[in-house]
Amino acid sequence: MSEIQTLTVLPEEAEIRLDRWFKRHFPAVTHGLLEKWLRAGNVRVDGKRAKSNQRLDAGQAIRIPPLPGGPAPVAPPRPVAVDDKTARMLADAVLYMDDDVIALNKPAGLAVQGGTGMADNHLDAMLDALRFGSAERPRLVHRLDKDTSGVLLIGRTAAATAKLAAAFKSRAARKCYWALVAGVPKHRQGRIDAPLAKLGGKGAEKVMVDEDDGRHAVTYYRIVDNTLKRAAWLEMEPRTGRTHQLRAHCVLLGTPILGDGKYGGKDALIEGTGVSRKLHLHARAVRLPHPRTKAILEVVAPLPRHIKASFDFFGFTEADAGRPFEAFDEE
Numbered sequence: 001m002s003e004i005q006t007l008t009v010l011p012e013e014a015e016i017r018l019d020r021w022f023k024r025h026f027p028a029v030t031h032g033l034l035e036k037w038l039r040a041g042n043v044r045v046d047g048k049r050a051k052s053n054q055r056l057d058a059g060q061a062i063r064i065p066p067l068p069g070g071p072a073p074v075a076p077p078r079p080v081a082v083d084d085k086t087a088r089m090l091a092d093a094v095l096y097m098d099d100d101v102i103a104l105n106k107p108a109g110l111a112v113q114g115g116t117g118m119a120d121n122h123l124d125a126m127l128d129a130l131r132f133g134s135a136e137r138p139r140l141v142h143r144l145d146k147d148t149s150g151v152l153l154i155g156r157t158a159a160a161t162a163k164l165a166a167a168f169k170s171r172a173a174r175k176c177y178w179a180l181v182a183g184v185p186k187h188r189q190g191r192i193d194a195p196l197a198k199l200g201g202k203g204a205e206k207v208m209v210d211e212d213d214g215r216h217a218v219t220y221y222r223i224v225d226n227t228l229k230r231a232a233w234l235e236m237e238p239r240t241g242r243t244h245q246l247r248a249h250c251v252l253l254g255t256p257i258l259g260d261g262k263y264g265g266k267d268a269l270i271e272g273t274g275v276s277r278k279l280h281l282h283a284r285a286v287r288l289p290h291p292r293t294k295a296i297l298e299v300v301a302p303l304p305r306h307i308k309a310s311f312d313f314f315g316f317t318e319a320d321a322g323r324p325f326e327a328f329d330e331e
Contacts, residue, residue, distance in 0.1 A: 150283025163291035
Protein backbone atom coordinates (compact mmCIF):
# COMPACT_ATOMS: atom_id res chain seq x y z
CA MET A 1 0.00 0.00 0.00
CA SER A 2 1.25 3.49 -0.79
CA GLU A 3 1.05 6.50 1.51
CA ILE A 4 -1.54 9.28 1.32
CA GLN A 5 -0.25 11.79 -1.20
CA THR A 6 -1.19 15.18 -2.58
CA LEU A 7 -0.65 16.15 -6.21
CA THR A 8 -1.06 19.58 -7.79
CA VAL A 9 -3.05 20.09 -10.98
CA LEU A 10 -0.66 21.24 -13.70
CA PRO A 11 -1.45 24.27 -15.88
CA GLU A 12 -1.91 22.04 -18.92
CA GLU A 13 -4.48 19.98 -16.98
CA ALA A 14 -6.86 22.88 -16.27
CA GLU A 15 -10.51 22.14 -17.13
CA ILE A 16 -9.97 18.37 -17.23
CA ARG A 17 -12.55 16.29 -15.32
CA LEU A 18 -11.43 14.73 -12.04
CA ASP A 19 -12.18 11.18 -13.23
CA ARG A 20 -10.15 11.74 -16.39
CA TRP A 21 -7.31 13.23 -14.32
CA PHE A 22 -7.27 10.02 -12.25
CA LYS A 23 -7.30 7.91 -15.41
CA ARG A 24 -4.28 9.82 -16.68
CA HIS A 25 -2.25 9.61 -13.46
CA PHE A 26 -3.51 6.36 -11.93
CA PRO A 27 -4.82 4.12 -14.74
CA ALA A 28 -5.14 1.14 -12.36
CA VAL A 29 -7.81 2.96 -10.33
CA THR A 30 -11.20 1.87 -11.67
CA HIS A 31 -14.10 4.31 -11.96
CA GLY A 32 -15.99 2.27 -9.35
CA LEU A 33 -13.15 2.56 -6.86
CA LEU A 34 -12.86 6.30 -7.50
CA GLU A 35 -16.59 6.78 -6.88
CA LYS A 36 -16.29 4.80 -3.62
CA TRP A 37 -13.44 7.03 -2.46
CA LEU A 38 -15.39 10.16 -3.40
CA ARG A 39 -18.48 9.05 -1.50
CA ALA A 40 -16.34 8.39 1.59
CA GLY A 41 -14.55 11.73 1.24
CA ASN A 42 -11.17 10.04 0.82
CA VAL A 43 -10.43 12.00 -2.38
CA ARG A 44 -10.56 15.76 -1.89
CA VAL A 45 -9.85 18.81 -4.05
CA ASP A 46 -8.39 21.76 -2.13
CA GLY A 47 -9.56 20.04 1.04
CA LYS A 48 -13.20 19.80 -0.06
CA ARG A 49 -15.37 16.87 -1.12
CA ALA A 50 -15.46 16.40 -4.87
CA LYS A 51 -17.40 14.79 -7.69
CA SER A 52 -15.95 12.69 -10.48
CA ASN A 53 -17.25 15.02 -13.22
CA GLN A 54 -16.07 18.31 -11.73
CA ARG A 55 -13.61 20.37 -13.76
CA LEU A 56 -10.22 21.09 -12.25
CA ASP A 57 -8.30 24.37 -12.10
CA ALA A 58 -4.53 24.71 -12.37
CA GLY A 59 -2.85 24.76 -8.95
CA GLN A 60 -5.58 22.81 -7.13
CA ALA A 61 -4.36 20.20 -4.63
CA ILE A 62 -5.79 16.69 -4.96
CA ARG A 63 -5.63 14.30 -2.01
CA ILE A 64 -5.11 10.70 -3.07
CA PRO A 65 -5.70 7.89 -0.53
CA PRO A 66 -3.32 4.91 -0.23
CA LEU A 67 -3.16 2.95 -3.48
CA PRO A 68 -2.60 -0.81 -3.72
CA GLY A 69 0.66 -1.33 -5.56
CA GLY A 70 1.70 2.32 -5.29
CA PRO A 71 1.02 5.26 -7.62
CA ALA A 72 1.69 5.26 -11.33
CA PRO A 73 4.32 7.75 -12.49
CA VAL A 74 3.14 11.02 -13.95
CA ALA A 75 3.83 10.99 -17.67
CA PRO A 76 5.21 14.28 -19.03
CA PRO A 77 4.16 15.51 -22.47
CA ARG A 78 6.00 13.58 -25.16
CA PRO A 79 8.53 15.92 -26.79
CA VAL A 80 8.98 15.80 -30.55
CA ALA A 81 11.73 16.84 -32.89
CA VAL A 82 11.00 20.30 -34.28
CA ASP A 83 12.16 21.14 -37.79
CA ASP A 84 14.24 24.27 -38.39
CA LYS A 85 11.37 26.21 -39.99
CA THR A 86 9.06 25.61 -37.00
CA ALA A 87 11.85 26.40 -34.53
CA ARG A 88 12.46 29.74 -36.27
CA MET A 89 8.74 30.49 -36.27
CA LEU A 90 8.53 29.89 -32.52
CA ALA A 91 11.67 31.91 -31.81
CA ASP A 92 10.35 34.81 -33.91
CA ALA A 93 7.09 34.70 -31.95
CA VAL A 94 8.82 35.43 -28.62
CA LEU A 95 7.67 38.81 -27.29
CA TYR A 96 9.50 38.75 -23.97
CA MET A 97 11.96 36.43 -22.24
CA ASP A 98 13.96 36.34 -19.02
CA ASP A 99 15.24 33.56 -16.77
CA ASP A 100 11.72 32.74 -15.56
CA VAL A 101 9.19 33.63 -18.25
CA ILE A 102 8.67 33.43 -21.99
CA ALA A 103 5.80 35.41 -23.52
CA LEU A 104 4.86 34.09 -26.94
CA ASN A 105 2.69 35.70 -29.61
CA LYS A 106 0.88 32.48 -30.44
CA PRO A 107 -0.12 32.30 -34.11
CA ALA A 108 -3.76 31.61 -34.95
CA GLY A 109 -4.13 27.97 -36.03
CA LEU A 110 -1.47 26.57 -33.68
CA ALA A 111 -3.00 24.29 -31.04
CA VAL A 112 -1.61 24.71 -27.54
CA GLN A 113 -2.24 21.10 -26.53
CA GLY A 114 -2.99 17.83 -28.26
CA GLY A 115 -6.39 16.43 -29.06
CA THR A 116 -8.15 13.90 -31.22
CA GLY A 117 -6.51 13.66 -34.64
CA MET A 118 -3.90 16.26 -33.73
CA ALA A 119 -0.90 13.91 -33.37
CA ASP A 120 2.08 15.99 -32.17
CA ASN A 121 1.25 19.16 -34.05
CA HIS A 122 0.74 21.30 -30.97
CA LEU A 123 2.83 23.70 -28.90
CA ASP A 124 3.06 21.49 -25.81
CA ALA A 125 4.98 18.88 -27.82
CA MET A 126 7.27 21.54 -29.32
CA LEU A 127 8.41 23.26 -26.12
CA ASP A 128 11.96 21.92 -26.37
CA ALA A 129 12.41 24.41 -29.22
CA LEU A 130 11.99 27.17 -26.62
CA ARG A 131 14.61 25.97 -24.14
CA PHE A 132 17.19 28.56 -25.30
CA GLY A 133 19.91 26.72 -23.38
CA SER A 134 17.89 26.13 -20.21
CA ALA A 135 18.37 22.85 -18.35
CA GLU A 136 14.63 22.61 -17.74
CA ARG A 137 11.98 22.04 -20.35
CA PRO A 138 9.55 25.00 -20.51
CA ARG A 139 6.00 24.47 -19.27
CA LEU A 140 2.65 25.89 -20.29
CA VAL A 141 1.08 28.32 -17.82
CA HIS A 142 -2.36 28.76 -19.40
CA ARG A 143 -4.10 28.08 -22.71
CA LEU A 144 -5.54 29.80 -25.75
CA ASP A 145 -7.94 28.27 -28.26
CA LYS A 146 -6.27 26.93 -31.39
CA ASP A 147 -7.70 29.72 -33.57
CA THR A 148 -7.08 32.54 -31.06
CA SER A 149 -3.84 34.48 -31.48
CA GLY A 150 -1.88 36.52 -28.97
CA VAL A 151 -0.02 36.50 -25.67
CA LEU A 152 0.66 33.07 -24.20
CA LEU A 153 2.87 32.71 -21.12
CA ILE A 154 5.32 29.85 -20.64
CA GLY A 155 7.31 29.14 -17.48
CA ARG A 156 11.00 28.39 -17.86
CA THR A 157 11.25 26.61 -14.49
CA ALA A 158 8.88 24.53 -12.41
CA ALA A 159 8.91 27.17 -9.65
CA ALA A 160 8.12 30.02 -12.05
CA THR A 161 5.37 28.01 -13.73
CA ALA A 162 3.68 27.29 -10.39
CA LYS A 163 3.74 30.96 -9.39
CA LEU A 164 2.44 32.12 -12.76
CA ALA A 165 -0.35 29.54 -12.67
CA ALA A 166 -1.25 30.67 -9.16
CA ALA A 167 -1.52 34.26 -10.42
CA PHE A 168 -4.06 33.17 -13.03
CA LYS A 169 -5.99 31.13 -10.49
CA SER A 170 -6.11 33.99 -7.95
CA ARG A 171 -6.97 36.51 -10.70
CA ALA A 172 -3.83 38.52 -9.98
CA ALA A 173 -3.24 38.10 -13.71
CA ARG A 174 -5.29 40.29 -16.06
CA LYS A 175 -5.98 39.48 -19.71
CA CYS A 176 -7.04 41.94 -22.40
CA TYR A 177 -8.58 40.64 -25.64
CA TRP A 178 -9.51 42.36 -28.88
CA ALA A 179 -12.28 40.98 -31.06
CA LEU A 180 -14.04 42.04 -34.24
CA VAL A 181 -17.70 41.08 -34.06
CA ALA A 182 -20.55 40.95 -36.56
CA GLY A 183 -22.98 43.72 -35.69
CA VAL A 184 -22.79 46.26 -32.86
CA PRO A 185 -23.76 45.58 -29.22
CA LYS A 186 -26.67 47.62 -27.90
CA HIS A 187 -24.63 49.16 -25.08
CA ARG A 188 -21.26 50.84 -25.59
CA GLN A 189 -19.80 49.25 -22.45
CA GLY A 190 -20.95 46.64 -20.00
CA ARG A 191 -20.53 43.58 -17.82
CA ILE A 192 -21.62 40.11 -18.90
CA ASP A 193 -22.34 37.77 -16.00
CA ALA A 194 -23.57 34.49 -17.50
CA PRO A 195 -22.57 31.04 -16.17
CA LEU A 196 -21.29 28.57 -18.74
CA ALA A 197 -21.49 24.79 -18.93
CA LYS A 198 -19.94 22.37 -21.39
CA LEU A 199 -22.29 20.50 -23.67
CA GLY A 200 -22.17 16.73 -23.54
CA GLY A 201 -21.68 14.25 -26.37
CA LYS A 202 -20.40 15.59 -29.65
CA GLY A 203 -20.59 19.16 -28.34
CA ALA A 204 -18.19 18.48 -25.47
CA GLU A 205 -15.83 21.20 -26.71
CA LYS A 206 -18.63 23.74 -26.87
CA VAL A 207 -20.23 25.68 -24.04
CA MET A 208 -23.61 27.26 -23.46
CA VAL A 209 -25.19 29.56 -20.90
CA ASP A 210 -26.62 27.43 -18.08
CA GLU A 211 -28.07 29.30 -15.10
CA ASP A 212 -28.53 26.09 -13.09
CA ASP A 213 -25.36 24.07 -13.63
CA GLY A 214 -22.99 26.49 -15.34
CA ARG A 215 -19.74 27.79 -13.84
CA HIS A 216 -19.51 31.47 -12.89
CA ALA A 217 -18.28 33.51 -15.88
CA VAL A 218 -17.83 37.30 -16.01
CA THR A 219 -16.58 39.46 -18.90
CA TYR A 220 -16.20 43.23 -19.11
CA TYR A 221 -16.39 44.74 -22.58
CA ARG A 222 -16.45 48.05 -24.41
CA ILE A 223 -16.85 49.13 -28.00
CA VAL A 224 -13.65 50.80 -29.19
CA ASP A 225 -15.01 51.57 -32.66
CA ASN A 226 -17.69 50.41 -35.07
CA THR A 227 -18.70 50.79 -38.68
CA LEU A 228 -22.40 51.57 -38.97
CA LYS A 229 -24.24 48.41 -37.84
CA ARG A 230 -21.99 46.06 -39.76
CA ALA A 231 -19.13 45.32 -37.37
CA ALA A 232 -17.59 46.47 -34.11
CA TRP A 233 -14.20 46.32 -32.48
CA LEU A 234 -14.50 45.16 -28.86
CA GLU A 235 -11.98 45.29 -26.08
CA MET A 236 -12.74 42.64 -23.45
CA GLU A 237 -11.38 41.61 -20.10
CA PRO A 238 -12.51 38.22 -18.77
CA ARG A 239 -12.54 38.09 -14.98
CA THR A 240 -12.92 34.31 -15.07
CA GLY A 241 -11.22 31.79 -17.34
CA ARG A 242 -13.90 29.48 -18.68
CA THR A 243 -13.51 27.52 -21.90
CA HIS A 244 -14.68 29.59 -24.90
CA GLN A 245 -15.96 32.26 -22.50
CA LEU A 246 -15.52 35.26 -24.78
CA ARG A 247 -16.94 33.45 -27.80
CA ALA A 248 -20.08 32.42 -25.91
CA HIS A 249 -20.50 35.82 -24.26
CA CYS A 250 -20.22 37.64 -27.59
CA VAL A 251 -23.04 35.46 -28.95
CA LEU A 252 -25.07 36.40 -25.88
CA LEU A 253 -24.57 40.06 -26.84
CA GLY A 254 -26.05 39.23 -30.25
CA THR A 255 -22.72 39.92 -31.95
CA PRO A 256 -20.71 36.74 -32.64
CA ILE A 257 -16.99 37.06 -33.26
CA LEU A 258 -16.18 37.28 -36.94
CA GLY A 259 -15.12 33.89 -38.28
CA ASP A 260 -16.57 31.99 -35.32
CA GLY A 261 -18.79 29.60 -37.21
CA LYS A 262 -18.84 27.21 -34.26
CA TYR A 263 -20.79 29.67 -32.12
CA GLY A 264 -22.20 32.17 -34.57
CA GLY A 265 -22.87 30.06 -37.65
CA LYS A 266 -23.52 32.10 -40.78
CA ASP A 267 -24.13 35.20 -38.63
CA ALA A 268 -20.39 35.25 -37.86
CA LEU A 269 -19.53 35.91 -41.51
CA ILE A 270 -19.78 39.08 -43.55
CA GLU A 271 -20.16 37.86 -47.11
CA GLY A 272 -18.95 39.73 -50.16
CA THR A 273 -16.38 41.87 -48.37
CA GLY A 274 -13.16 39.90 -48.58
CA VAL A 275 -12.94 39.86 -44.77
CA SER A 276 -11.13 36.72 -43.66
CA ARG A 277 -13.18 33.76 -42.43
CA LYS A 278 -10.60 33.11 -39.70
CA LEU A 279 -11.49 33.78 -36.07
CA HIS A 280 -11.03 37.47 -35.18
CA LEU A 281 -10.08 37.01 -31.51
CA HIS A 282 -6.69 38.16 -30.24
CA ALA A 283 -5.17 38.01 -26.74
CA ARG A 284 -3.84 41.55 -26.90
CA ALA A 285 -2.13 41.84 -23.50
CA VAL A 286 -1.39 40.14 -20.19
CA ARG A 287 -0.47 41.92 -16.96
CA LEU A 288 0.64 40.12 -13.78
CA PRO A 289 3.29 40.11 -11.05
CA HIS A 290 6.61 38.66 -12.15
CA PRO A 291 7.05 35.24 -10.47
CA ARG A 292 10.43 36.16 -8.95
CA THR A 293 10.78 39.96 -8.73
CA LYS A 294 7.05 40.66 -8.11
CA ALA A 295 7.34 43.71 -10.39
CA ILE A 296 4.36 44.14 -12.71
CA LEU A 297 5.01 42.48 -16.06
CA GLU A 298 2.87 43.61 -18.99
CA VAL A 299 3.22 42.11 -22.45
CA VAL A 300 1.38 43.33 -25.56
CA ALA A 301 1.06 41.28 -28.77
CA PRO A 302 0.76 42.85 -32.25
CA LEU A 303 -2.19 41.81 -34.39
CA PRO A 304 -1.92 38.82 -36.73
CA ARG A 305 -2.07 39.50 -40.45
CA HIS A 306 -5.72 38.54 -41.01
CA ILE A 307 -7.05 40.75 -38.19
CA LYS A 308 -4.80 43.64 -39.25
CA ALA A 309 -6.22 43.35 -42.76
CA SER A 310 -9.75 43.52 -41.36
CA PHE A 311 -8.84 46.58 -39.28
CA ASP A 312 -7.65 48.25 -42.49
CA PHE A 313 -10.84 47.22 -44.31
CA PHE A 314 -13.13 48.70 -41.66
CA GLY A 315 -10.93 51.74 -41.05
CA PHE A 316 -10.11 50.93 -37.42
CA THR A 317 -6.95 52.48 -35.90
CA GLU A 318 -5.13 50.53 -33.19
CA ALA A 319 -4.09 53.66 -31.28
CA ASP A 320 -7.75 54.43 -30.59
CA ALA A 321 -7.84 51.68 -27.96
CA GLY A 322 -5.42 53.45 -25.62
CA ARG A 323 -3.52 51.45 -23.01
CA PRO A 324 -4.64 47.90 -22.27
CA PHE A 325 -6.84 47.54 -19.15
CA GLU A 326 -7.26 51.31 -18.76
CA ALA A 327 -10.97 51.24 -19.59
CA PHE A 328 -11.67 48.61 -16.89
CA ASP A 329 -9.37 49.81 -14.10
CA GLU A 330 -12.28 51.16 -12.08
CA GLU A 331 -14.49 48.09 -12.54
